Amino acid sequence: MRIRLLGGLEVTSLERRPVRFATRKTSLLFAALVLAGRRGHRREQLSEAFWPGRSNGQARNSLRQALVDIRRSFPTSKDAAVYIDGDHEAVALITGPDEADISIFDRKLEEGRATDLAFAADLYRGGVLAGEAIPEELDEWFGPYLNRYQRKALQLVDRLSLALPIPGSAEETACEGLAERLLASDPTAEAAHRALIRIHAHRGHENAALRQFELCRTALKKQLDAEPEAQTSSLAASLQSRDRTGHQPPGPSSGVATPAQMRAVLARHDDQPSIAVLPFQNLSGDVEQEYFADGMVEDIVTALAHFRHLFVVARNSSFAYKGRSIDIKQVGRELGVRYVVEGSVRRASDRLRIAGQLIDTSTGAYLWADRFDGTLAEVFDLQDQVASSIVGAITPKVEEAEIERAKRKPTESLDAYDYYLRGLAVFDRTVNDQAAIDEALQLFKAAIARDPEFAAAYARAARCYATRKSNGWMVDRAEEVAEAVRLARRAVELGRDDAIALSHGGYVLGYVGGELKNSAVCIDRALVLNPNLAAAWGLSSWVKACFGEPDRAVEHAAGAMRLSPLDPRLFAWQFCTGLAHFCAGRYDDAVEWAESSLRSQPNYASAMRVAAVGHALAGRLLEAQQMMARLCAFDPSLRLSNLAEVLPPFHRPDDRSRYIEGLRKAGLPD
Template identity: 85%
Template sequence: MRIRLLGGLEVTSPERRPVHFATRKTSLLFAALVLAGRRGHRREQLSEAFWPGRSNGQARNSLRQALVDIRRSFPTSRDATLYIDGNQEAVALIAGPDETDISIFDRKFEEGRAADLAFAADLYRGGVLAGETIPEELDEWFGPYLDRYQRKALQLVDRLSLALPTPGSTEEVACEGLAERLLASDPAAEAAHRALIRIYAHRGQENVALRQFELCRNVLKKQLDAEPEAQTSSLAISLRSRERTGHQRPEPSSGVAVPALAVPMRHDDQPSIAVLPFQNLSGDIEQEYFADGMVEDIVTALAHFRHLFVVARNSSFTYKGRSIDIKQVGRELGVRYVVEGSVRRAGDRLRIAGQLIDTSTGAYLWADRFDGTLAEMFDLQDQIASSIVGAITPKVEEAEIERAKRKPTESLDAYDYYLRGLAAFDRTITSRSATDDALRLFMKAIDRDPEFAIAHARAARCYATRKSNGWMVDRAEEIAEATRLARRAVELGRDDAIALSYGGYVLGYVGGDLDDSAACIDRALALNPNLAAALGVSSWVRACLGEPGKAVEHAALAMRLSPLDPRLFAWQFNTGLAYFCARHYDEAVAWAGKSLRHQPNYVSAMRVMAAGHALAGRLSEAQQMVARICAFDPLLRLSNLAEVLPPFYRPDDRSRYIEGLRKAGLPD
């Protein structure tokens, strides 16, 4: 390991000598590349973030000088395991799996055995870049990484304290050290207090454990005006009961027994989820109603996702007020995933935390928090519920894709082929080969289940991508097949919001029927108003129908509901298209540029960007973009442009789009 970020930045050269970069900015740039890993960053993003206020040329030159400084310590060679790689557009730090502490930490954290968790605990000397001075303009850049690893450390200390073998073991020592380091930086880190309580109880030191609980309670009261979480309080109750009865101490992970429940029935191998009652950590009965009402809203919203099995509120609320084990909940309710959370008051502020957990491993797949004022408590309920639903549904989909990838191909059923198709299409840079692979997998899913509505819709969407990029070979035949698949999707999926969304989109873009397209997408939104994908395609159809204000509104809502969605680039493009139709060319160019930063070879965004630059009078930039378009689609001409154009309802939108590309230099 040659790079440490946890607890501060330490770097050693291939010769094992300490590395000191020329400037603090270079050190932070190096850290940013380490955190990004092999996916790297676009040069434009780095230069704008690290050297704001400078001209584009000056910022790019500063970036080049910083990269030269880094390359001096880590030159590229045939046997190098750590080096800078990149081109004119992007740059990445290529490092072996054991070169950085964060890559080892992440791997051990995911592997999850007690020995692995202890190894990760020893690696965590402190937060990412702790002790480093980060300029204010880079707070937004590094903030998500700092938060992510702090959350992981808290999850780690909690999990490790539940998996301790004999007292005095290496795992116990590592857990205690991590808990103490976490409390040194944040005395209100309740997970660390809880870990120490378990450790002392594990050693038979009940009095010390109870003193730790009292310390935890006092700190929380003083700093947050809050009480300990239910699982922390239950540890104290268990310890006091043990003192009174003189019974032998139970295993440290034991809790209050939960009666076995009848496992709800579900079909095939669909993903399943339960939403547990949120904990009210503030002792305010109004917040109790708020927390319960929010859980009901989340359950109701999740139930709109037709391919997600959701346990009813009455079953999940059986666990209210109890200390439970997530794996046990998974077994008793028969679910793969659990949502849990808490509501905490600090002064006149409310903080709502939520987590998504895989019940088979206990791993946290997602965690976030939401803040608001006490005065708007009930107004926040719908907003928070929709935000949580929007965040967790893509995470469930990602987890299901990974589950399908681990299955041997001879045992795949229709749903597994569908998930693999999603992995090929949604989670890779768009390319002809990826689109072809996805189409093949979706068609395999249809072969296994001819009434699989969303497989039809996703297959149809692959043809839409082929049309947009100029990849159709037999245009008439492929348009007919795309339309057939789309119509079959909406026929089979009358009550399936995803099938209606993508089937409707293809009917509009490939089939040219905007009325049918809008009707299908509107029905999808009526079925599931929290579905980001439906709002995303709705923004496209509204732009085409000449309703740019509604298009921008729906795209913004989609991005708020699912800010890390694989289709984010498409919603950004739709926003740019809407602004183009509204004659706001600067905004159109800006949003198309954002789309291209997420999907560099998205030709639709390139076309809007070129037309927007041209109509705004920036012919040089427009011509550069047309050159880029022609590199990706050499056969595109003004004469065949209609083959890839959106089906604009307003003739003026269509004529301005064509005129913009003509001015930009698209060949006749």
Template identity: 55%
Template sequence: MTRKLAAIIAADVVGYSRLMGSDEAGTLAALKTHRRELIDPKITERQGRIVKTAGDGLLIEFPSVVEAVQCAVEVQRAMQDRNRNVPDDHRVEFRIGINLGDIIIDGDDIYGDGVNVAARLETLAGANGICVSRVVHDQVRDRLDLAFEDLGERQLKNIARPVRVFRIAVPAVGLRTPSVRPTLSLPDKPSIAVLPFTNMSGDPEQDYFADGMVEDIITALSRFKALFVIARNSSFTYKGRAVDVKQVGRELGVRYVLEGSVRKAANRVRITGQLVDTANGAHLWANRFDGGLGDIFDLQDQVTESIVGAIAPAVEQAEIERAKRNPTESLDAYDHYLRGLASSYRITNRQANEEALRLFNKVIKLDPGFASAYGRAALCYAWAKTNGWISFTTSEITKVKKLTQRAVELGKDDVIAVAASGYTLAFVVRDLEEGAALIDRALAFNSNWAEAWFWGGWVKNWLGEPEVAIERFARAIRLNPLDPSISGVRAGLSHAHFFLGRYDEAASWAAMALQDNQDFQPALRAAAASSAMAGRLERAHQCLLRLRQLNPALRLSNLKDFLGPYRRAEDISRYQEGLRRAGLPE
């Protein structure tokens, strides 16, 4: 066998069987024309070789991964232009997967894992999409001016190991797709990302404990106004893989990275940590902390104080003392709280949201003074309303209001309790003024919490201040640039641009939100309304059809029941007009 390293492209036509069934002769003619006029010349220009074709599929080999990616991007952009005036149901649209790997040469054919991974990546790409493996991303990210979206680790069919997948952002025709991975400059104050700690317990079921420790350290550090702290969801995109801290520094825009591990056995716990300068990889500080589970909060305080002392010596000891706040005296309550957090980060899953609510309610029962648990429990109701999982009765709204009131009473300076309560009060209880005031208060005493900026962005949309909303969503993205569940931020940006009359930009942000979660109803509503107002009625009809499949009760007459508490009548009227043009019945 002959082997070599090569870049591999696997491509096929989306919905080929449907196209052939609708118009066999026309589809074949169009495909041949695209091959003759665009695809084959581009492959030759970029020094590629077509290995084989199979109906609508292509397998292509390139000696250079840069040339392979450039070829794919140029073809996809050109195909979108060619399809500009073609009806949606007659468009020939490709999906492309690209991998760099070892292949086996057999005559003119090629085989091996490198080929198989490219073929699996193709299935994830979607119409006009390009998905690449991590090795491709790492090879071209600093050579080509492209925006990449990290889709995380994926278990691909018949591939033994998980593959980290990235999607290349290719703007839709007539739309300007904002970069999902901008170049991030360093903030004007010490900046840090706390990476997921390694679970050294030997039991994967204890991951939630290590993750919760990191979450608490991030929360403690974020209280310091002298620091810039990256949010949890962005830090956790690096979980389970070896990382280059210099790359992390570039991707997150931070000066320092904290790495560490947690070992929990019986009633003992050991936390290790090391602080690294991302500019040169130098280790600035390292330490180990041992103690009993009863001392867990003291251990967290020691870790936090040591980190702050290493990177921000100007922070006074008094500030450090004020940052030491044990969330609860009950270790059992704390354990349930960490489990609830683990479930709450899967908010697009109804069962996970219900499990999170059950766990947070258990925490409250075990420790009625745990402020953050009340805020998180209230937030579960907000997610249920966002996804249409529950119809709120008067008694349920009263229950939610009591949760928020208790959270604020107990956690006057707890950013989670105050900001989450503010968002839930505004969205579920419809007390917009009180909710907005609570979020502003939370941001005043902790400007490092990305979720508070996110919730605050939505509240500004409801208040009729879309320009300020855009600023708040931008701040949330800067603090949490790699958040894999960023669809809520993108949907919020879509709404803000919609209310400013920027319908193309609104449609673009909505499309990106739907890439993360194709059934996210706020994004579907925004996509339908903005596409209709921009004159893209076919796209608007498609989004509305899916929206009504998810929510058959939706009508123009009851639209307000599914929206946030918009203060300005003209915003609701604009929304109704967009959805009316999209085809929503009265």
């Protein structure tokens, strides 16, 4: 092997000598090219990312020098195992299938036999580029790779621990070593704890397995103030049950709780919406492809688990139904869940079709169904993409169903979560009805009164004040701003691991409190916690626009709309796209997106302001004046003199001055 990225960067020449590059940036550039594979990167992207702040010419020259340094060790040759390829526009590092550890790691995961998984486990010495000093400006570049391979390692340790042959085997040793390495870097890695629990149980050491569970629970409580996932708890419950009855572990599949055991573990979650993802049918006609259908389910379960208020049944429990003819209502009763996802995977040559359905277990009604088609060029990337798409479509449907359920619940029996859902039902469908926003605020406050540690309810209450500010509805501005900031701070304090609380609380800190950097930190953390949360991408778009990063803002808004194309807040993400185009000086695009937003929310003041500014700065004064008349009819108190009360907290002075000048040209009174 010549190139290792897992656990740190090590490069060895054909002569088995260590390869040293001239600078750290060159080493990281080499790593970036290895990770990209034959797809490579555009030179412009590389130069901008690796040498920010330099002129285009200087950055391109630095890139050329770094590539020359790499070519010294890996010269271009038609028979070379590793070489640089490319043209004036793009560049790629071409490697053979056995030259880079990540390529072998991915291939062994795909092959999926226990021996292959053990080989992959031994390869994973640590995270991608672990121990390397990555400059802050490259965090975003390498972050997705670091997260992806860490996620794969956690999935690997889980899969391998469920496929162990006899105790003392090489597979068991590899699994144990990987679990210990994962816990050394993150003591809260539950998948690694579960693997060690299964290994101890596999060896017949139930007491050691239960001690491992206690270590897991202690680490989660101390570092995250959280409880173990249901999958971990059910594993411990099955061990405790065997310990009481004197039964010995049944073999390598030990730790899979029965439906009855799962119901006992799930009992404390009756007030939460709950969901199980059943094994997907493999319609490929090839039993060797079974791993792909199983991996699809595993990715969806992992993605759904990011939603703090959605209780997700562990994969091990739902897989008890694999290969069985099932009745959805019976599954709902046995697993104690309100919703079930089922689906199928069909592969033909290099084409793939995945179908999914969301079902209400109490009625058997289909709430959502869709299919996804693609190619198999990047099998694991495709799994991630489809899982994100399915989760993005499912979660709004679950939320809608829960809202309807809350509406049907007798008023006297409402609890905190139902008040919260009722507040969402009011808030998420309007921004221009003052009475509705006031009603939502009272509902969120009622949720807080019944659960003073309900982080998301604090964040949503703070959002109501932000809407009051945006529409000019604040009566005692100083008092309401202070209350909004207090609620937002409480939300992010209580919800450090709650992506919804961080997203909405962070937005209020930025818009109402003017703390744009804190806003960005909160929303960025929300995206790390839950990369499938459309609202976090949408609010991140707003932050990026305010910071003067319009192209990234457009990308993030597009991500929100892609994840949840039928979302009731779609109009807000359309507005964010328009705001981003304004910041970039693309006034026609700004108007187009703002008017798209207004078609859904005709009196959305923020979108009206962007549309008026865009028309005015594009020289269409008549259209600008017409939009301004519409804005003033909705908010007659708005003036240039009090405009600061509703302005976005632009980081770049030029964005602020152009925004004000556009409204002045459109006819906003002094």
